[in-house]
Amino acid sequence: MDDHGDDFGAWGWESGSNATQRTEEEWATIARYVRHAANKVGPELQLCLPGEPQECGRTAQQHVLAWSAHLKAVAHHLIEQSAPSEARGAFVAGPLYQRRLADLRVQNASVSASR
Numbered sequence: 001m002d003d004h005g006d007d008f009g010a011w012g013w014e015s016g017s018n019a020t021q022r023t024e025e026e027w028a029t030i031a032r033y034v035r036h037a038a039n040k041v042g043p044e045l046q047l048c049l050p051g052e053p054q055e056c057g058r059t060a061q062q063h064v065l066a067w068s069a070h071l072k073a074v075a076h077h078l079i080e081q082s083a084p085s086e087a088r089g090a091f092v093a094g095p096l097y098q099r100r101l102a103d104l105r106v107q108n109a110s111v112s113a114s115r
Contacts, residue, residue, distance in 0.1 A: 027060035
């Protein structure tokens with residue numbers, strides 16, 4: 001995948017980041033997990049993290065974002081292909097997705113609060 005989201009602009013200008021703070025190694029681990037999941041259900045993504053055969057020079061955090069977007073698109077495409085009707089697909093991609101996302105946010109908030 002050549003599209004790493006560079007069209008949004010250069011990295012590093014966002015001050016006061018809202019992102020979870022992780023080390024580059026932690027971001028790389030997550031990026032590999034996301035890439036692995038995406039490769040299981042869709043077209044394979046390149047090995048382009050630092051130290052990999054096709055190293056692209058972007059940060060591991062940028063890979064987490066780009067590959068997560070890819071995984072989300074693949075998942076949405078699977079919903080479209082698998083739904084027995086357009087209405088069922090719209091429900092799964094809309095309200096059901098939003099409920100799952102809300103559950104994840106609640107879980108994350110409770111983990112963060114307990115730290």
